[in-house]
Amino acid sequence: MARGADSVAGERRAPGALMARLRAAGRLAAVFARLQLLHLQAHLEYEADFLIGVVGNALRLSVGLVFVWALFSQVPHIAGWDLWEVGFLYALVTIPQGLDILVFNGHWSIRRLVNSGQFDRILVRPLPGWLQVLAQDSGVNGLAGIALGAAILWYSSAQLGLAWDICRLAFLVCVLAGSTVLIAAMTFAANCLVFWEPAATATLPDLLVRTTEFAKFPLPAYGGVVRFLLVSVIPVGFISYFPSLVLLGKESDWLVVGMVSPLAGPVAAVVAHFVWSRGLTRYQGVGH
Amino acid sequence: MPATHAAERAAADVRLTPRSGYLALATASMQRSVAYRNTTIMNLVSNLVWMVVLFHVWQSVYKSSPSALHGYDWELMRTYLLVAFATNALLSLAVESEMFFSIGSGRVAVELMRPLDYMSARLAEALGAAAFEGAIAGAMAFSLGALVFGATPPASGLAALLFLPSVLLGFLVKFLLSFLIALLCFRTLNTKGLVWARAAVTDVLSGALVPLAFLPDWLHALAASAPFQAIIHTPVSVYLGRLEGDALWHALGAQLLWVAALWLLARVLWRPAVRVVTVQGG
Numbered sequence: 001m002a003r004g005a006d007s008v009a010g011e012r013r014a015p016g017a018l019m020a021r022l023r024a025a026g027r028l029a030a031v032f033a034r035l036q037l038l039h040l041q042a043h044l045e046y047e048a049d050f051l052i053g054v055v056g057n058a059l060r061l062s063v064g065l066v067f068v069w070a071l072f073s074q075v076p077h078i079a080g081w082d083l084w085e086v087g088f089l090y091a092l093v094t095i096p097q098g099l100d101i102l103v104f105n106g107h108w109s110i111r112r113l114v115n116s117g118q119f120d121r122i123l124v125r126p127l128p129g130w131l132q133v134l135a136q137d138s139g140v141n142g143l144a145g146i147a148l149g150a151a152i153l154w155y156s157s158a159q160l161g162l163a164w165d166i167c168r169l170a171f172l173v174c175v176l177a178g179s180t181v182l183i184a185a186m187t188f189a190a191n192c193l194v195f196w197e198p199a200a201t202a203t204l205p206d207l208l209v210r211t212t213e214f215a216k217f218p219l220p221a222y223g224g225v226v227r228f229l230l231v232s233v234i235p236v237g238f239i240s241y242f243p244s245l246v247l248l249g250k251e252s253d254w255l256v257v258g259m260v261s262p263l264a265g266p267v268a269a270v271v272a273h274f275v276w277s278r279g280l281t282r283y284q285g286v287g288h
Numbered sequence: 289m290p291a292t293h294a295a296e297r298a299a300a301d302v303r304l305t306p307r308s309g310y311l312a313l314a315t316a317s318m319q320r321s322v323a324y325r326n327t328t329i330m331n332l333v334s335n336l337v338w339m340v341v342l343f344h345v346w347q348s349v350y351k352s353s354p355s356a357l358h359g360y361d362w363e364l365m366r367t368y369l370l371v372a373f374a375t376n377a378l379l380s381l382a383v384e385s386e387m388f389f390s391i392g393s394g395r396v397a398v399e400l401m402r403p404l405d406y407m408s409a410r411l412a413e414a415l416g417a418a419a420f421e422g423a424i425a426g427a428m429a430f431s432l433g434a435l436v437f438g439a440t441p442p443a444s445g446l447a448a449l450l451f452l453p454s455v456l457l458g459f460l461v462k463f464l465l466s467f468l469i470a471l472l473c474f475r476t477l478n479t480k481g482l483v484w485a486r487a488a489v490t491d492v493l494s495g496a497l498v499p500l501a502f503l504p505d506w507l508h509a510l511a512a513s514a515p516f517q518a519i520i521h522t523p524v525s526v527y528l529g530r531l532e533g534d535a536l537w538h539a540l541g542a543q544l545l546w547v548a549a550l551w552l553l554a555r556v557l558w559r560p561a562v563r564v565v566t567v568q569g570g
Contacts, residue, residue, distance in 0.1 A: 046476075048476055048478075049477050049481070050478075052482060053480070055481070056482060056485040056488070057481070059484065062488065063492055063497060066492050066497065066503070067498060069504065070497075070498045070502040070504075071349055073504075074349055074357045074358075075353045077352065078348050078349060078352075141480075141481065203327055203382075204330060206334055210334050210337045210338065216341075217341065217345055221344055221345055222344045223344065226340070
């Protein structure tokens, strides 16, 4: 989470001050957790809506699976990856996406808050603005992604005969956590564009988030330019492809990149925080 | 709201503005699309992103396999992707969400007070927006097809002639299906979930995701007997010349029948649905 980057990146101080910062960060996390749980509770009150949300999301994710099935019914390999390996990739994208929706769904509220003039309330409260924004909502729909992704992950790894020892399991947890932070950071930064483009109907954030769809297939499937973009500009390659090189035990020159992929999350979080700060300096209020 | 003003101006200034309320709504909707053209373009580019993914993945598949899969060679498949993309741009998610949201937010109560039939009014708005969306999507698809994709033109003169009417019929089917699902919005707040569900089912069964021939047998059978294929599969098949002679007219007739059947269903279900107007907004 970004708060980790926040509390560690800073000037050198006495250990006592560091402990104080960690305690403050812990308090922020507790507040955040409580707010999100409240949102979840509120959503669960409307049972029919909850079911529709979960089913709708599950259907949407299943569409991708149908696509993968249709592809592999024609050929045994795509860019050297077989059906279950691609399924594994798919799961490595779907689970973090679901976690992001479940934990951090507040990104999409920035536009609404800024355009309706409610953003000033956020700024005067004694909590970091970005934390409040993230705590605006919790998306129950995310549960569908997590459940479906976990099921695919389990099934694919069974089909591939992967051996899950402690090391691999621990790395998987790191990868999932890192990817969740990465996706959250990308979505958050994309939504911060509203500070530069306040028009209520601009859909650039949607577009940027759509690019995570690329992560559902192995990078070698894409041409050179696209592949370069997916690693450097919009780093979706770190969500699934590079980590799976390590998890699936594949031979590749990029294994090292795979090992450090979870770190892409905190790095992206720092960048997102920077975008947020720059956006705030541009914010002038919409009048009230 | 532009729609109200358009209707009022239509009544007051008969010389210059359309008399018909529906035409006024359609014009206003098109004007709104033009005014917010960045949104339209961004939506199209967003769908384009997914098409780029499809393009690359299929390219990989065709590189390592025999030349024709289910009767589609690489050139046909490229064209299919492009034409399906353009056709799918009509009645975009944005327009549809607008309709769903108007029910979810309670604005429908205001709409119901107007002397216009609710469904026809929404259809007029959808057509107005689609005129603009279609023009932009068509231009995008054409330039991409000619410059980058190497797509093929319509298979024959007849195909070219019948393509647009087929698209129009498909559009009507899409609208009616969407409207039927929107009726559910009278009973639930989670319009986003409904949109997702509708989009998912439509994407698979209409041929927007993959040509129907590629679906697993049971899904293919389901698609063949469902209205969704009229939205993408039929128009694109007309364009590619995969429907000829009798099959062509049968398919067009089927589209017409689905439009009639769905329209009837919508009219029947409308009364009971609207009786449950719980205004959720304020």
